[in-house]
Amino acid sequence: MTEPSMWTRMTTENPEHSAAYVQRFRDLAAAGQDLVGEARLVDAMLPRSARVLDAGSGTGRVGAHLAAVGHDVVGVDGDPVLVAEARKEHPTATWLVGDLAELDLPAAGIAEPFHAIVCAGNVMTFLAESTRVEVLRRMRAHVRDDGRAAIGFGAGRGYEFTDFLADAATAGWAPDLLLSTWDLRPYTEDAQFLVALLRPA
Numbered sequence: 001m002t003e004p005s006m007w008t009r010m011t012t013e014n015p016e017h018s019a020a021y022v023q024r025f026r027d028l029a030a031a032g033q034d035l036v037g038e039a040r041l042v043d044a045m046l047p048r049s050a051r052v053l054d055a056g057s058g059t060g061r062v063g064a065h066l067a068a069v070g071h072d073v074v075g076v077d078g079d080p081v082l083v084a085e086a087r088k089e090h091p092t093a094t095w096l097v098g099d100l101a102e103l104d105l106p107a108a109g110i111a112e113p114f115h116a117i118v119c120a121g122n123v124m125t126f127l128a129e130s131t132r133v134e135v136l137r138r139m140r141a142h143v144r145d146d147g148r149a150a151i152g153f154g155a156g157r158g159y160e161f162t163d164f165l166a167d168a169a170t171a172g173w174a175p176d177l178l179l180s181t182w183d184l185r186p187y188t189e190d191a192q193f194l195v196a197l198l199r200p201a
Contacts, residue, residue, distance in 0.1 A: 002101045003128035008078060018081035025059050037182045038120040039065035042150050045197070046071065050115035053142055055100055055135075056123030060086030060093065063118070067093040074110060076103060101131035103138040114142055117149040120182075124164065125157035132159070136171035145200055149173065152182060152195040161194045174201040 004012075011017045029035060039062045042052065050071050054063035057075025059082050067073040073093035077083050078100065086095040096108065100123075105111070117139050127135055139149060151168075153159065165175065176199045180191035187194065 002099060003130045005078060005099075005101075005126050005128050005131070007126040011079060011081075018079050022059055022082065022085045025061060029061075035061045036065040038062050038118060038150070038152065041182050041184070041195070042066060042116055042118045043069055043071070045148060045150065046116055051112060053105075053114040053117045053139075054093075055103075055117055055119040055139060056121065056126075057086060057095060058082045058121055060090040060095060062120050063093050063095075064090035066118075074105065074114075076100065076105075100127070100135045100138065103135070103142065105142060113144045113147065115144060115147050117143055117147070117151075119149065119151040122153045122157060124151060124153045125159045129158075132164075133167045133171050136168050136173060140172040140200060143200065147200065148176060149198045150195065151198065152193065155192045155194075161191075164194070165196065168196070168198055169201065172201050173198040175199075 025035065043066060048070055052066050052071050052073045054073055054075035057063050057077045060075055063073040063075040067090065075086060075093055075095045076098045078098065080097045083095050083097045143149060175196060177197040178187035179185060179195040180187045180193055182195055
């Protein structure tokens with residue numbers, strides 16, 4: 001049995017957690033906050049009408065922007081409350097409930113691989129430690145051989161950047177470019193955030 005993610009444990013312990021998360025991003029949007037910086041970076045990496053997998057898609061804020069600018073987006077998240085919000089607010093993309101550690105979209109009838117995978121919002125740090133390599137391996141299995149992944153998360157969340165890069169290599173990824181922000185600032189050894197642009201090794 002796959003070990004439950006930290007997010008799953010949090011929502012089990014506090015059933016209101018997901019609803020509060022949804023409201024938080026509604027409030028940020030209403031306040032005019034920029035919620036699509038990750039999506040702009042990914043869009044710049046892609047040809048028009050590309051296929052994008054939003055891994056850990058949450059309420060759909062990243063994938064929805066990519067769909068709005070013309071990409072074919074499939075989002076997968078383990079939280080049914082967040083997926084329901086994405087489906088309601090962003091019907092132009094496909095949103096699925098699923099565990100990233102068991103990701104198998106061909107079994108769900110989505111066989112064509114993706115040009116890119118985006119995994120934003122600290123998703124990697126919410127994974128159960130025992131599933132990290134498997135999640136990265138399953139991402140690799142869903143991307144084209146000439147595709148890429150953009151994965152970002154913050155420091156101090158229990159997943160060292162060096163450990164992540166080692167896990168990515170084990171799972172079949174190689175780094176193309178490492179950044180310290182989604183707005184393209186260079187990565188440094190003291191960076192408090194990592195955006196890793198990866199390619200199949």
